[in-house]
Amino acid sequence: GAVVSQHPSWVICKSGTSVKIECRSLDFQATTMFWYRQFPKQSLMLMATSNEGSKATYEQGVEKDKFLINHASLTLSTLTVTSAHPEDSSFYICSARDRISGSNTGELFFGEGSRLTVL
């Protein structure tokens, strides 16, 4: 089956530093990847859509200068939380759709998530 890998799985950083999270599709190519955040006991909230070779599309209320997304290849998207603060502490999950399965209707596969704690 399709595998999506995230790294790191957990990270602790000091307030004011930047943290990069990687999302890789291991056995398929993904022109589109999605980044979500999840607070404890809550559902997943879509942050942005990452498009290979072009700028990401952010959901309303998500600061694009705060959450930098780069999708430089068909198998890798990165999310950088810039100048992190304690309120950015959350569980970040990425997902990817196989390029072959179609633009919008294919199944989405999810990574294992990355837990960020900002002190």
Added chain:
Amino acid sequence: KQEVTQIPAALSVPEGENLVLNCSFTDSAIYNLQWFRQDPGKGLTSLLLIQSSQREQTSGRLNASLDKSSGRSTLYIAASQPGDSATYLCAVNQGGKLIFGQGTELSVKP
């Protein structure tokens, strides 16, 4: 704006029971609907995907139905086991994006 609601928020059953989880959505213009399982502190595992033209999908002890016109989906779990304990999330695909419900936290007691 699409809203996805899952009922109940939490459910506790004894081992062996059959159970039904409910998911409703407000806008029927969807491509498909997916059911996921999430264990504590983990990512999502896809359970079943139902395309908008389909009525149901089955995988082992799991059966998911979709009634797009009424905006409802159900996940039926047969002969529940303690290993089924997890949070179950439904998500609708609208415009290529998944919109999630809040989840149902299931606990199956031995």
